[in-house]
Amino acid sequence: MLFVLLGLGLSQVESATDGFCYYQTSCGPTSWPVTYPTCQGTEQSPINIQKNRTIRDEHLGEFKFHQYDNRQFLTQIKHTKMSVKVRVKPGMELSGGGLRAVYLVSQFHLHWGQNISAQGSEHMLDGKRASMELHIVHRQTNLTLEEAFKHRQGLAVLAFFIEIESGIAEDPAWRNLTRTIKYLKEDGDHYDLNETVSLMDLINTVNHTKYYRYNGSLTTPECNEVVVWTVFEEPIHLNASLVECFFEYLHVNHAGGDKLVNNFRPVQSNGNPVLSSPAASRGADIGPTRSPAGGTHGGDSTPQQLMVTTSGSARRGPLFLVLLLPLAGLFLRPV
């Protein structure tokens, strides 16, 4: 009995002293704004993207992915206590896509729920959460990582939803990546990828011209508001057999302890406009429902509120769109 109590106590102390967690009241997402004041900012992530509230921006064109198809750049997958992260060699660069700088891939990681039938993405699309979410984190090439954490749009994150689809074949690249998960039972475990997969192998089933764009934050403390987000509309579809390992093998601290599940932050309020690329769908074409520079956006808007706020401006929508687009562009410029 004593050992059981000591075991439970140690687990909680470890979580609390390591700063933040996803599970306990003392260190979970609702406590982050208290412990980390930046987490209560006005440009927080993730958000619920409501397609018919986005603003179409002709400048959001195709991305240029440099060296994303080179398998030599993904070196190691590692258990980081709150996720699994893939380390990369420097050299994969991102530009285009309406970005105002060239960005270098720093790492990528994932967020997930608690089982095959649960939802674990961070962003939501029209109020729906996906099974998982992939985040590819980039920093501006002319900044160090430390500088990027303090610089508006210092970081660019590409977010991909992952949906489980029964009956489809196992994707070879995702099979190569996820077969390593069983070796990552506890914090610090890692596994060399040995040039078995490239970044493009993992994302090439998605249409890269359909996406949403907004300025937000890191989704973990200290929630720095330095991220230009790109959330792709189309999900990556994976067979359930490739996703099960995330719920089965990973533990928060040590093998045998709490399972590492539900590592996603709830959606936040964010007053920034959400832009849509010309190829992305925008739901019902009713025009913008608020000023791009003001108002609220996020999971706190109910469909009823949306109906009330859109009813008066529906006919004026297209005119507002023409007048406000230049303002939206200015707002997204780094300052």
Ligand SMILES: [Zn+2]
């Ligand atoms: Zn993330």
